[in-house]
Amino acid sequence: MSEQTSNFSSPTSQPKKSNKTLIYVVVGLAILLVAALVVNFIRENNLKKKNAELMVAYSRLDSIGNEMQAKIIEIERLGGNIDTLQMIKDSLETEKADLLAFRDRSYKEINRLKARVEGYRELLVMKDTEIAELKKVNEELVVENKELKTERNILNQNLREAKVTEEKLTEKVQIASRLEIENIVVAAINSKGKAKEDEFRARQIDQLKVEFNIAKNDVAPISGKEILMRIIDGNDNVLFDVARGSGTFVLDGKETFYTAKQEILFDNSQQVVSFLYDKGSEYLPGRYVMEVYTDGYMMGSKSFRVK
Numbered sequence: 001m002s003e004q005t006s007n008f009s010s011p012t013s014q015p016k017k018s019n020k021t022l023i024y025v026v027v028g029l030a031i032l033l034v035a036a037l038v039v040n041f042i043r044e045n046n047l048k049k050k051n052a053e054l055m056v057a058y059s060r061l062d063s064i065g066n067e068m069q070a071k072i073i074e075i076e077r078l079g080g081n082i083d084t085l086q087m088i089k090d091s092l093e094t095e096k097a098d099l100l101a102f103r104d105r106s107y108k109e110i111n112r113l114k115a116r117v118e119g120y121r122e123l124l125v126m127k128d129t130e131i132a133e134l135k136k137v138n139e140e141l142v143v144e145n146k147e148l149k150t151e152r153n154i155l156n157q158n159l160r161e162a163k164v165t166e167e168k169l170t171e172k173v174q175i176a177s178r179l180e181i182e183n184i185v186v187a188a189i190n191s192k193g194k195a196k197e198d199e200f201r202a203r204q205i206d207q208l209k210v211e212f213n214i215a216k217n218d219v220a221p222i223s224g225k226e227i228l229m230r231i232i233d234g235n236d237n238v239l240f241d242v243a244r245g246s247g248t249f250v251l252d253g254k255e256t257f258y259t260a261k262q263e264i265l266f267d268n269s270q271q272v273v274s275f276l277y278d279k280g281s282e283y284l285p286g287r288y289v290m291e292v293y294t295d296g297y298m299m300g301s302k303s304f305r306v307k
Contacts, residue, residue, distance in 0.1 A: 068085065207277060211274045225263070289303045
């Protein structure tokens, strides 16, 4: 009876072993699946971390590139050399492009890129120092230019003042060198050669004689002079006769008649000058004025009356 019982229980042990094996297989597969999930999670985590670090590096490179461009503009404006900095800027832009094109980089490459970012930062600090020096030099040049401009303005002002002074002195010399006449005599000469001064009748005038001295003037140079005489009647008409040597000259920018003229050599000897003007038409009664000119200015005048 016992033998039959033993033989009956042995077949049930086989399914128990099969179930146990299956459990081991399932557990093993579960462990492998979990391990795969964990590895995949870690890999994705690392990839996200690398991408984040790469984007941070890209952002820093972009910021440095902008700063570098600003410094290139500033250095160029200040007159500094930008060739090397421009080459570095171009290299930086290439690195930015490569960074976006090849994101699957190792941590070693990422660390090297971070080091280059720090190198760029140090370069920008050096360029800040260069810009400060250039600004200082430019400020000194501006101050120097202002000083030179001030000195030039002062010099020009002095030259202008000197020119004005010279012109005033020249004008004073010209005025001082103007000749004057003195001891003026206006006389009527009749047909018998007798003279009557200052006031006479028209019938007594056969010739008009004008005589004067040129006053001494030590400022005036010895030179040839053209002496012009004008005789003006009471109606402001100039006695004028081309046949007797009358003509025109410019006075105060206008053409003016003169009665007679002669050329002399002024020698500062108080020399006597005489005019003898033949009678033309009848002299009308009234007051007349005799004026003497040279070089566009009047040397003197005297009036006389015809009755």
